[in-house]
Amino acid sequence: MPFTRHRRRAHLLRGPQELLAHSAASAKRGERSLAKLEPRNLKHFADTIIQWQKQHGRHDLPWQQTRDPYTRWVSEVMLQQTQVAHVIPYYLRFMALFPTVTALADAPIEEVLKVWAGLGYYARARHLYRAAQWVCLHHQGVVPTDPALLLQLPGIGRSTAAAIATFCGEPPHAILDGNVKRLLSRVFAIAGSPSSSAVQRQLWELAESLLPIQQGAAYIQGLMDLGATLCTARRPLCNACPLQRTCQANQLGQQAHFPTARSRPKLAQKFTRMLLLQTPEGKFLVEKRPSSGLWGGLWCFPQLDPVQDPVQQSQEKWGLFTRRGDQLATLRHTFTHFHLDIEPHLLHVDLVRSAPVPCTDAFNWFTLQQLQSEATPVAVRKLVRQLQKHPACALSSGESPMNSTFSLSLGNL
Numbered sequence: 001m002p003f004t005r006h007r008r009r010a011h012l013l014r015g016p017q018e019l020l021a022h023s024a025a026s027a028k029r030g031e032r033s034l035a036k037l038e039p040r041n042l043k044h045f046a047d048t049i050i051q052w053q054k055q056h057g058r059h060d061l062p063w064q065q066t067r068d069p070y071t072r073w074v075s076e077v078m079l080q081q082t083q084v085a086h087v088i089p090y091y092l093r094f095m096a097l098f099p100t101v102t103a104l105a106d107a108p109i110e111e112v113l114k115v116w117a118g119l120g121y122y123a124r125a126r127h128l129y130r131a132a133q134w135v136c137l138h139h140q141g142v143v144p145t146d147p148a149l150l151l152q153l154p155g156i157g158r159s160t161a162a163a164i165a166t167f168c169g170e171p172p173h174a175i176l177d178g179n180v181k182r183l184l185s186r187v188f189a190i191a192g193s194p195s196s197s198a199v200q201r202q203l204w205e206l207a208e209s210l211l212p213i214q215q216g217a218a219y220i221q222g223l224m225d226l227g228a229t230l231c232t233a234r235r236p237l238c239n240a241c242p243l244q245r246t247c248q249a250n251q252l253g254q255q256a257h258f259p260t261a262r263s264r265p266k267l268a269q270k271f272t273r274m275l276l277l278q279t280p281e282g283k284f285l286v287e288k289r290p291s292s293g294l295w296g297g298l299w300c301f302p303q304l305d306p307v308q309d310p311v312q313q314s315q316e317k318w319g320l321f322t323r324r325g326d327q328l329a330t331l332r333h334t335f336t337h338f339h340l341d342i343e344p345h346l347l348h349v350d351l352v353r354s355a356p357v358p359c360t361d362a363f364n365w366f367t368l369q370q371l372q373s374e375a376t377p378v379a380v381r382k383l384v385r386q387l388q389k390h391p392a393c394a395l396s397s398g399e400s401p402m403n404s405t406f407s408l409s410l411g412n413l
């Protein structure tokens with residue numbers, strides 16, 4: 001029976017257990033099982049993935065209804081290191097604001113970062129923005145679908161270029177994102193860390209040799225869906241997997257050993273102090289980070305000199321008179337290569353005695369709510385959440401008897 005739109009939607013909403021039961025039932029109905037994966041049987045691998053995708057894969061994601069290369073490009077970039085459910089609302093907001101590559105290229109970068117806020121890995125947004133300008137300059141505002149041209153754009157690697165090209169109707173190209181590496185490592189019991197160049201080469205060769213001549217889009221979508229929903233990093237749902245009878249890791253009962261875990265060096269530890277300068281109206285001073293480097297172009301609480309007294313620094317740097325607030329817990333934020341321990345210093349600003357700090361491109365005053373929607377790094381959002389739970393910071397406008405005075409002052413900030 002063909003999958004109706006309604007049935008596909010229902011399928012998307014299924015939890016793993018329901019999915020398991022559904023797939024097991026499908027298996028009973030006589031789905032094809034794979035013979036041993038020898039070279040002559042490689043075609044069966046692709047056929048099985050395509051067949052599974054058609055029945056159980058995802059078909060109603062917002063970017064799946066078009067072959068427009070801009071749409072597929074934005075979605076593929078957002079999906080890098082981020083799960084589909086998290087991406088969808090960001091994708092919809094992004095496309096509503098920047099429906100074309102020209103609209104993106106013409107927008108201020110601040111607006112782009114603001115829409116991206118909360119999705120993390122902001123370098124992706126900056127690359128997307130630079131690439132949009134490149135497309136307008138060198139391709140007359142038409143996003144190319146040729147992988148060789150896509151590879152010239154900032155932020156697009158081989159696998160992303162292949163996915164965009166294939167989804168836009170080009171001849172199929174092999175993909176090898178994190179999920180596909182895990183899947184292939186398990187099915188073919190490939191030992192060694194996928195981050196090593198030797199294993200990467202081996203996986204790319206395999207990915208190329210498995211690629212079907214036709215139905216490339218269904219095939220690579222199937223690989224993505226299978227890797228994301230069944231062949232998950234922890235506790236893969238092998239009983240529901242169409243590859244279970246030939247997957248070598250499954251046959252060996254060694255799913256947890258593939259792919260080989262990368263030996264990670266101990267992460268370095270770094271430390272910083274941040275100034276949380278709060279007005280009686282509940283606004284906080286933020287400064288914009290330089291456009292390159294850590295948190296480039298994002299709004300951040302000002303960093304405090306490692307040894308200077310926070311009250312003194314506030315007065316010397318901004319002319320702000322303050323009194324110390326409660327001590328807040330140190331927060332740890334982990335990046336790929338290091339842990340950053342952030343020691344927050346909460347200070348209450350006396351606006352009557354203080355010089356106004358005007359809002360500029362470099363400084364601004366935001367409420368906690370605004371800090372959640374502006375272009376702020378994840379670490380700052382964690383601090384904001386910590387502040388929102390703190391009774392002294394939950395103060396909202398309208399509660400202070402001095403509000404009218406401070407509102408006047410803030411008008412100048």
Ligand code: SF4
Pocket residue numbers: 183186187230231232236237238239241242243244245247248249250255
């Ligand atoms: S059988 Fe299990 S380990 Fe093998 S590909 Fe399927 S889900 Fe992954």
